[in-house]
Amino acid sequence: MFVAKIPIRTHIITDRDNIVEVARRYTEGIAEPGDVIALAESVVAISQGRAILPETVKPGWLARFLCRFPNKSGSLATPAAMQLALEEVGPLRVLAGCAAAAAGKLLRRKGWFYLVAGRELALIDDIAGTMYPYERHIILGPKEPQKVVEAVKESTGAEAVIADVNDLGCVDILGITCPELAKEIEEALRDNPFGNEDEQTPIVVLKRQLKGNLTSS
Amino acid sequence: MEEISRITNIYSKIQEGTEDESWVIIEATAPLVWELLRPEPLVYCLKVKGRANMYTGPLAVRDGVVREVSINTEREGLSFFVRLEAPAEAKVELQTGKLPVRLILRLNRSCWRDFFRDRHIVIDPGHGGTDGGHRGPVDLWEKDVVWVTAQEFKRQLERLGARVSLTRSREENPSWVERVRLGEKADLFLSLHTHGEADRRVRGAAVLYNPTFPQGERLAQTMLEEITAKTKVPGRGVFPSSELTLLDRRPAFTIEMVTITNWVDEGLLRNPYFHRKLVLATLSSFFRFGREVSEVANHVCG
Numbered sequence: 001m002f003v004a005k006i007p008i009r010t011h012i013i014t015d016r017d018n019i020v021e022v023a024r025r026y027t028e029g030i031a032e033p034g035d036v037i038a039l040a041e042s043v044v045a046i047s048q049g050r051a052i053l054p055e056t057v058k059p060g061w062l063a064r065f066l067c068r069f070p071n072k073s074g075s076l077a078t079p080a081a082m083q084l085a086l087e088e089v090g091p092l093r094v095l096a097g098c099a100a101a102a103a104g105k106l107l108r109r110k111g112w113f114y115l116v117a118g119r120e121l122a123l124i125d126d127i128a129g130t131m132y133p134y135e136r137h138i139i140l141g142p143k144e145p146q147k148v149v150e151a152v153k154e155s156t157g158a159e160a161v162i163a164d165v166n167d168l169g170c171v172d173i174l175g176i177t178c179p180e181l182a183k184e185i186e187e188a189l190r191d192n193p194f195g196n197e198d199e200q201t202p203i204v205v206l207k208r209q210l211k212g213n214l215t216s217s
Numbered sequence: 218m219e220e221i222s223r224i225t226n227i228y229s230k231i232q233e234g235t236e237d238e239s240w241v242i243i244e245a246t247a248p249l250v251w252e253l254l255r256p257e258p259l260v261y262c263l264k265v266k267g268r269a270n271m272y273t274g275p276l277a278v279r280d281g282v283v284r285e286v287s288i289n290t291e292r293e294g295l296s297f298f299v300r301l302e303a304p305a306e307a308k309v310e311l312q313t314g315k316l317p318v319r320l321i322l323r324l325n326r327s328c329w330r331d332f333f334r335d336r337h338i339v340i341d342p343g344h345g346g347t348d349g350g351h352r353g354p355v356d357l358w359e360k361d362v363v364w365v366t367a368q369e370f371k372r373q374l375e376r377l378g379a380r381v382s383l384t385r386s387r388e389e390n391p392s393w394v395e396r397v398r399l400g401e402k403a404d405l406f407l408s409l410h411t412h413g414e415a416d417r418r419v420r421g422a423a424v425l426y427n428p429t430f431p432q433g434e435r436l437a438q439t440m441l442e443e444i445t446a447k448t449k450v451p452g453r454g455v456f457p458s459s460e461l462t463l464l465d466r467r468p469a470f471t472i473e474m475v476t477i478t479n480w481v482d483e484g485l486l487r488n489p490y491f492h493r494k495l496v497l498a499t500l501s502s503f504f505r506f507g508r509e510v511s512e513v514a515n516h517v518c519g
Binding site: 003004006007008009010011026027028029030055077080126127132133135136195199200207 | 221223225226227228244246268270271272274277315316317354355356418449480481484485
């Protein structure tokens with residue numbers, strides 16, 4: 001059970017940042033062994049150079065064709081995002097995902113595209129108009145999230161997690177050093193303490209114990 | 218955790234209530250010792266003891282009362298310089314019952330209500346019915362997105378005590394003459410549109426003004442400046458509109474909030490915060506302009 005969650009305001013993370021060093025620097029003096037450092041997945045991805053300007057992508061005919069089918073308010077609705085999906089997992093997996101999605105539609109089941117084509121495609125944030133200065137970018141999911149959280153734990157002594165959280169209360173954990181706490185972490189992050197829009201808090205420390213007379217949040 | 222208070226976050230929000238307030242909220246890991254100063258009429262300085270564990274770059278607020286917060290790191294703590302758009306009374310509240318501890322600078326927004334109360338404002342959501350206007354490259358239609366923005370204008374203005382009329386319902390498409398007729402006795406006529414271009418690389422916002430209204434161009438410049446600063450959409454410029462001259466010498470404007478035919482600008486329209494920011498920026502520009510004009514008038518008239 002977490003007794004407090006502390007969002008930390010950071011500078012705008014770029015691909016010149018080392019996310020492990022960023023996590024260590026901002027949580028120093030706050031996160032202790034047993035606490036959990038939660039990192040927003042999009043910021044980890046940005047630090048890995050996975051924020052892509054759509055004008056630098058050359059969509060092929062297959063991307064232009066396939067992008068007509070997904071939900072328009074979701075990801076992969078633009079040719080550039082679909083092209084990046086094709087490059088990420090290969091055309092065969094994307095096409096197999098499309099076939100699964102078509103079958104799912106007949107059976108009124110959702111989510112079969114990502115089940116077959118790959119979970120990493122669900123992490124692609126198409127041009128979403130949020131999070132300045134990355135509102136013009138397509139942001140792919142982070143690479144090797146498990147390795148990143150293990151490096152954060154080694155550097156800070158605290159547990160670490162990378163999570164994808166949205167304002168609808170959906171929490172997707174991509175990497176975690178303390179899987180036994182996964183359910184508690186999901187609950188703690190459900191109200192999206194990473195913030196949105198102008199809030200700039202991609203790091204949140206989940207405290208397991210407090211010193212002094214403070215009560216929990 | 219160490220004894221010294223670690224300052225971890227700063228953000229702002231408009232706290233809606235019977236009396237709206239702008240809140241600047243500082244979060245920390247332990248109770249803070251603070252002191253509030255007012256070195257200038259439009260600047261508050263909140264001195265706080267503690268150590269920054271956060272980024273101490275400026276916080277751009279632009280909510281019509283608070284413009285920006287800049288942060289100075291000093292030997293024993295931090296100084297938060299809160300720069301205002303207009304004079305506002307402030308009080309400080311320290312919430313220590315939970316972690317993080319919150320130090321809240323609460324600024325009264327009654328000057329906004331005083332400015333907008335009882336003004337009659339006509340909001341014209343462009344197109345409608347079978348006329349969809351421009352279409353985005355994915356699937357959004359101009360008539361639908363301007364409807365969303367119009368609803369947000371109505372909500373915010375009515376909260377401020379203004380009288381708001383819309384020129385159409387969701388699926389109507391009245392003629393331009395019918396729309397303008399509603400604006401003939403209004404304090405302000407505001408038509409909402411998006412721009413469209415065959416070239417999908419073109420993006421940005423523009424403001425069109427009634428050239429027969431004496432200060433139209435200047436106010437349009439102020440509007441565009443606030444909109445681009447708040448929404449981060451690039452500006453395409455301000456232009457006179459011959460259509461708006463039907464409202465002879467009255468303040469009438471058309472906001473082309475984005476270029477919907479651009480992929481990025483269409484993406485912005487999917488973000489519900491965009492509409493809120495656009496409305497806030499537009500109302501801020503009227504408030505700022507009104508204040509500047511009255512200051513000049515006071516100066517000239519003594």
